[in-house]
Amino acid sequence: MILPNDIKVIFFETFNGDRSVLEFEQWLYANRQLEKRMHPDDYLELIGYGYKGDRAAYGLKELLRKHIRPGEFKLWKQLRQKHPNGYTPNSIKTPFDEQLQRIKDKLPIAKNADEGCDVFCADTHEYLLNVPATEEEVSAFEHKHAIQLPPCYRSFLLVVGNGGIGSRDSGAGPGYGLYPLGCDADKGDYISHDCVLKPDMTINEWESLTVFVHNEENISNEQYLREARTLFGGILPLGTQGCTYIHALVLNGPHKGRVVNLDYNYLCLPCFSSTINFLDYYEGWLDAVIDGTLRHPNAPEYGYS
Structure with missing residues (x-):
């Protein structure tokens, strides 16, 4: 009970x-x-x-x-450490308030629907999220990296939650969960660059962007990093799906706010989520947990499949 x-x-x-x-x-x-x-x-x-x-x-x-529950106890201890004088929720209004409330309502429903944590890697995050980030934390991150987070994701951080108890402090989300803001953001310093990825990218376009991977022995480390920055520029890692697969957020360009699945080994084409923004992507994951799509044996993963 x-x-x-x-x-x-x-x-x-x-x-x-x-x-x-x-x-x-x-x-x-x-x-x-x-x-x-x-x-x-x-x-x-x-x-x-x-x-x-x-x-x-x-x-x-x-x-x-x-x-x-060990996860809830761990989260409670994290909260006390960060807010020793008590936590006061953010009081903000966003254009996404109705959807954000739906997401908050669905989180415990998803947790109850998958009580045994049968969904891929749900046992690592246990459908728990840490308290939201503060406006100061989010603004400092944006200033440090000279970026503006997509409003949908920014609102999620400020209203719903930021990280949790999972691997690398990930919170409830697809794969091994959602990273807290900033996790892996400095990996190669790519996030302030322009995003060149697109949903309809052809194999030829992808191969032309990944030539450097197959020519590593013949180019300098500096050139290799420049090419890698071009390939994954403007992308904020959101979490890992295991091995070299991640889900990430597009930070600029015509697809800003969309989630894309990537392979750090550069073997697979980028796989964009069919949803138009991060909140739709996240709510879609909750719905797939609740309706059983992700809970039955041999269920597809919510990412690369």
């Missing part, structure tokens, strides 16, 4: 040692909602526990462990 957030926080604080056994016992007997929220056997186990003795704290921790 999923416990409400206010009860989870009490459990987290006690498990973390911030609340004493006595404080938890007093809260337990004073809380009239807990009996309704917990399975009867679990509630009786807590009520009947002996809260006295030298090993009371250890035993209570073991009891609470059954009701604490």
